[in-house]
Amino acid sequence: MNIIRLRRKSRAWGRRQLYSFFSSLGTLLSHRLGTLMTVLVLGIAMALPIGLYVTVKNLRSLDLQQEQWGTITVFLHSSAGENEAMALSRRIGQELNASVQAVSPEEGMAQFREASGFGQALEVFEDNPLPWVLLVIPAPAGGVTLSEAVASIEPWLQEQAEVDFVQVDFKWLQRLAGLLELGDAMVSMLAILFSLAVVVVVANTIRLDVSGRADEIQVLSLVGAGNSFIRQPFLYSGFWYGMLGSLVALLLFNLCLHYLRQPLERLLEAYGNSFAVQNLDAAGVLIVLLAGGLLGFVGAGVSVERYLRQIRLGGMIGR
Amino acid sequence: MITFERVTKRYDGGAIALRDISFHLEPGEMVFLTGHSGAGKSTLLRLILMLEQATRGQVIVNGSNLSNTPIRMAPRIRRGIGMIFQDHKLLNDKTVFDNVALPLMIAGLRYQDIRKRVRAALDMVGLLGKEKSWPMALSGGEQQRVGIARAIVGMPPILLADEPTGNLDPELSRDLFGLFRQLNEQGVTVLIASHDLALIRSMGKRVIVLAQGGLADDIAGADLAGARA
Numbered sequence: 012m013n014i015i016r017l018r019r020k021s022r023a024w025g026r027r028q029l030y031s032f033f034s035s036l037g038t039l040l041s042h043r044l045g046t047l048m049t050v051l052v053l054g055i056a057m058a059l060p061i062g063l064y065v066t067v068k069n070l071r072s073l074d075l076q077q078e079q080w081g082t083i084t085v086f087l088h089s090s091a092g093e094n095e096a097m098a099l100s101r102r103i104g105q106e107l108n109a110s111v112q113a114v115s116p117e118e119g120m121a122q123f124r125e126a127s128g129f130g131q132a133l134e135v136f137e138d139n140p141l142p143w144v145l146l147v148i149p150a151p152a153g154g155v156t157l158s159e160a161v162a163s164i165e166p167w168l169q170e171q172a173e174v175d176f177v178q179v180d181f182k183w184l185q186r187l188a189g190l191l192e193l194g195d196a197m198v199s200m201l202a203i204l205f206s207l208a209v210v211v212v213v214a215n216t217i218r219l220d221v222s223g224r225a226d227e228i229q230v231l232s233l234v235g236a237g238n239s240f241i242r243q244p245f246l247y248s249g250f251w252y253g254m255l256g257s258l259v260a261l262l263l264f265n266l267c268l269h270y271l272r273q274p275l276e277r278l279l280e281a282y283g284n285s286f287a288v289q290n291l292d293a294a295g296v297l298i299v300l301l302a303g304g305l306l307g308f309v310g311a312g313v314s315v316e317r318y319l320r321q322i323r324l325g326g327m328i329g330r
Numbered sequence: 331m332i333t334f335e336r337v338t339k340r341y342d343g344g345a346i347a348l349r350d351i352s353f354h355l356e357p358g359e360m361v362f363l364t365g366h367s368g369a370g371k372s373t374l375l376r377l378i379l380m381l382e383q384a385t386r387g388q389v390i391v392n393g394s395n396l397s398n399t400p401i402r403m404a405p406r407i408r409r410g411i412g413m414i415f416q417d418h419k420l421l422n423d424k425t426v427f428d429n430v431a432l433p434l435m436i437a438g439l440r441y442q443d444i445r446k447r448v449r450a451a452l453d454m455v456g457l458l459g460k461e462k463s464w465p466m467a468l469s470g471g472e473q474q475r476v477g478i479a480r481a482i483v484g485m486p487p488i489l490l491a492d493e494p495t496g497n498l499d500p501e502l503s504r505d506l507f508g509l510f511r512q513l514n515e516q517g518v519t520v521l522i523a524s525h526d527l528a529l530i531r532s533m534g535k536r537v538i539v540l541a542q543g544g545l546a547d548d549i550a551g552a553d554l555a556g557a558r559a
Contacts, residue, residue: 022438023437023438023439024438025438026435026438026439026440026441027435027436027438030435041423226419226421227421229419230419230420230421230432231432231436232404232405232408233379233408233413233419234408234409234413234432234433234436234480235405235406235408235409235411235433235436235484236405236432236436237402237405237406237436238402238405240405240436
């Protein structure tokens with residue numbers, strides 16, 4: 012008996028939802044221009060955090076743990092010859108957890124000539140000005156990150172008598188990691204700020220919708236509609252606004268990406284990565300759409316709730 | 331069906347709209363509520379619809395004592411009452427069908443049932459061909475009948491009307507009252523606020539007269555008919 016009643020009630024609930032659903036869609040379509048403007052504002056607002064998020068995500072996908080980034084270049088004094096260089100190489104091999112590659116001044120000159128294109132100009136040097144160079148590549152043991160390994164090796168190298176100068180390529184990598192963390196924080200911050208903007212914009216739009224339909228709301232409550240029945244079409248409208256806003260944001264973002272793709276890929280290739288810009292994946296798109304809808308829903312809820320609390324029906328009968 | 335027990339309504343400003351009113355409507359009764367403007371007719375209807383709360387005394391509608399019914403139950407109380415307004419209160423951006431269907435959509439009925447009952451209600455008020463019309467395209471009398479169809483479509487046990495003939499010519503008014511009598515004969519309790527005394531007298535039904543917020547007279551239909559004869 013109770014189950015039958017419950018089922019009947021839930022079916023009635025479902026039919027009311029369906030009614031609200033279609034009536035909200037009808038309302039949005041009947042005010043095309045207003046809907047379009049709201050949705051555009053929402054889309055532009057949401058495109059920003061999405062863009063930053065994808066940018067940071069792409070930078071992160073660079074392979075930052077590549078060994079070449081961890082190489083320490085050790086320049087020896089120009090007075091140090093092959094013997095000293097070999098001796099130091101052996102000591103490094105014994106003392107440190109790292110592999111060593113010695114580069115003679117001749118090899119260095121050859122590499123430089125090839126890489127720089129200064130072939131002819133270099134002929135003016137009578138003597139080879141380059142010192143012996145040791146390339147030290149730390150082999151971090153389990154649990155130790157590359158940056159920690161480099162940090163532990165660097166001071167020891169600097170103390171050695173033969174060593175003139177130690178250069179760690181690693182520093183810019185640390186800076187990039189720092190920038191990426193900053194980027195993450197900014198994505199979170201922007202996401203929160205712009206979510207708030209979406210809620211406020213939808214709340215304001217729905218507030219106008221509601222006051223534009225004040226008469227209808229009064230008639231509805233006089234013929235026995237509960238607050239939930241009155242609220243539902245507006246909540247659905249809010250959901251549609253948010254979701255359409257997300258859709259516009261995704262379109263805008265993809266348009267921008269289309270223009271930026273080539274310069275971006277060229278830039279990233281310069282950092283040695285063969286690189287294809289990654290877009291949002293399917294899950295990301297779904298999350299953006301649902302988040303937009305949810306935010307719109309919340310905005311509408313805030314607005315309608317306020318209105319329903321201050322609604323006065325007393326004036327409807329008599330003058 | 332509707333009982334007022336020593337009801338007083340004082341508005342926030344201090345004005346007293348109703349003063350110690352008591353009366354009782356039996357199920358299936360048809361009663362007219364009359365009196366000058368400002369006599370308290372509208373306030374009395376508002377109390378029944380839970381648009382206002384009585385300051386003192388008790389209002390009992392369809393078995394519910396409204397003095398101790400929480401305001402969130404108001405929609406349920408209102409669903410048991412068909413309300414007809416002087417200015418119809420139709421939604422102009424919805425068709426006649428959708429207007430009449432409103433109470434049924436609120437109740438969450440199946441579309442097939444809604445269709446059937448809306449058509450029956452429109453048939454009852456003689457507007458079966460106008461389902462797809464827009465309210466603004468109808469005459470005043472037709473709009474009022476759409477309002478009545480909306481009031482009766484949910485088959486409420488009580489029908490309230492606030493000056494339903496206010497904007498209609500005498501002939502249409504008489505037709506409308508005939509329609510109310512017809513509904514009453516089907517068992518609906520009907521309470522009509524009106525100041526059209528001639529028409530009220532011709533109906534031969536009970537009349538409650540308000541004056542300056544007090545109950546001035548409560549005349550049984552038989553007496554009224556006798557007085558006329």
